[in-house]
Ligand SMILES: Nc1nc2c(ncn2[C@@H]2O[C@H](COP(=O)(O)OP(=O)(O)OP(=O)(O)O)[C@@H](O)[C@H]2O)c(=O)[nH]1
């Protein structure tokens with residue numbers, strides 16, 4: 001069962017199964033990869049910036065923390081990492 | 083003479099490039115704990131062990147040679163030798179964060195592949211150890227095929243080894259066969275194969291990894307909490323403005339006493355005449371009236387420096403992103419705007435790290451609405467004179483600090499509204515993304531903070547000694563001549579050249595409640611906002627002359643007896659908006675490549691200033707505060 005990264009609960013690890021590069025701009029896609037967000041990688045959504053919206057989202061990838069917006073997270077499909 | 087080899091410092095954002103650059107060259111580049119601090123190239127000389135010199139170039143951090151913002155473009159151009167007027171570097175020092183190797187090695191691989199002599203500086207080893215990581219530089223060097231030097235830039239560890247490696251690399255660069263033809267990079271750091279290789283190399287270089295509780299996560303649980311985090315952010319801002327008042331009272335008093343003593347001394351020890359008047363009224367009276375605000379400016383800077391060096395700045399950007407996105411900007415823009423509280427000029431420079439051009443343009447255009455430290459003297463003078471120093475209704479919050487806080491908020495709200503309009507009209511475009519790396523927290527290094535404060539103090543004093551002094555003295559001359567005839571019922575100030583010009587301006591600004599004092603201050607204050615204060619102080623000193631009783635009064639007390647509260651409030655409202663700073667106009671021209679946007683900025687800001695002052699004045703009048 002796959003879910004979109006913008007929909008998942010905080011504090012749990014997820015493995016990226018697919019990234020819909022086509023709905024991201026070239027720059028956005030490249031920056032995601034530069035942050036290490038790519039298929040097969042495990043991420044943990046850690047914080048959301050607001051109680052009113054899903055934006056922005058802070059993710060932990062390995063030893064790094066990055067901020068992205070929900071719009072970009074919506075292009076990322078994940079499954080719970082076991 | 084220009085034969086010194088060129089060595090570029092490059093790597094991911096926030097890896098410690100500028101820290102290394104400063105340590106090696108003795109320069110004082112800005113260092114702070116967030117990505118995107120350096121936005122332009124800076125060169126400096128470093129001496130090798132044998133006395134040979136190398137030219138080091140500090141560059142903006144980037145993730146690859148495909149730029150997504152103007153600062154990253156600079157890095158690409160310099161490394162590929164496309165920068166006008168500068169030769170391609172002979173060697174590269176790639177600075178990587180030891181605690182985030184897996185990611186930083188991707189760009190390192192892309193750079194190594196260019197074929198230039200390359201050295202990897204394995205920086206921040208202390209932080210890696212703090213996180214329980216033990217690394218093997220020799221293994222890393224073998225896998226990458228280039229020398230690896232361990233460094234801790236902030237403790238100046240590993241510098242000699244690094245210079246030794248630079249020495250060897252630049253010697254190698256001198257042999258013609260080692261000069262590859264740089265056309266375009268072959269590898270891309272975002273490529274899946276490169277990323278896999280980086281991951282494998284990083285893994286192989288780790289000797290041991292003990293899981294430790296990381297402080298960053300514990301702090302973030304509080305600081306990034308949507309409710310607690312925002313409360314803390316607002317609390318910090320509020321504390322900052324209260325502190326600007328509460329902590330500065332005593333030192334301001336000392337400086338004031340110092341200048342008063344100097345004036346008395348000059349009056350007693352110098353022959354009366356032109357020079358004595360110039361020194362007492364223009365130099366000591368005018369410039370001194372600005373210098374007394376040094377403590378307040380330093381307190382403000384202390385806060386900003388602490389926010390920048392701890393790593394809190396990106397957290398603030400994260401929390402503010404929601405609000406910023408509502409007006410079409412992103413959290414990324416919050417960082418330049420917050421630095422604009424110090425001064426809009428570096429703030430506007432810092433917008434280079436914003437990827438979207440329309441987003442960036444809008445941020446540039448609203449940066450002057452952030453209350454810069456040059457407004458503090460004006461605000462403080464007027465608040466001190468017209469707002470009583472008592473707590474707000476039974477609390478410990480000072481009323482003066484509260485009014486100051488409101489002025490800052492007014493600037494921020496104004497900026498957000500302007501952004502909202504611009505993003506729907508002149509700078510229309512899609513809502514942009516917000517992608518940023520969050521650094522680990524670090525304790526601020528006291529020595530660095532003190533040095534940065536000292537730099538600021540020096541900058542301010544130099545400003546006072548040059549532009550503020552020159553404008554004030556010029557104004558003093560224009561106020562002193564022609565001499566009003568003895569016994570005339572017109573004052574010297576009104577009779578003078580400057581006074582007559584001011585009377586002309588007064589006609590235009592009278593509808594918004596401005597008087598002759600203000601009209602006189604407005605034009606010289608275009609040079610620098612603080613001149614509004616020194617101009618009034620100088621005019622006041624001339625007016626007072628030898629009147630002992632009036633001399634004993636402070637400028638604030640004099641204004642209080644001459645101005646209505648409505649006029650004072652209107653003057654404050656004017657200063658929230660008015661673009662009274664030539665440096666800001668000049669930097670906007672440079673960063674937007676033309677006169678169109680700076681002209682627009684000046685126009686809209688003056689219009690807003692006029693309207694805001696007018697509304698404030700007439701509202702105050704209708705409440706009977708005239
Ligand atoms: N603990 C530790 N901190 C370091 C070290 N080197 C740099 N820092 C800190 O890391 C942060 C970033 O340093 P900078 O020198 O500004 O980094 P930069 O690579 O120039 O960053 P950009 O200009 O934004 O690309 C600052 O807070 C430094 O104090 C190090 O070796 N150890």
Ligand SMILES: [Mg+2]
Nearest residue numbers: 099100119120
């Ligand atoms: Mg830097």
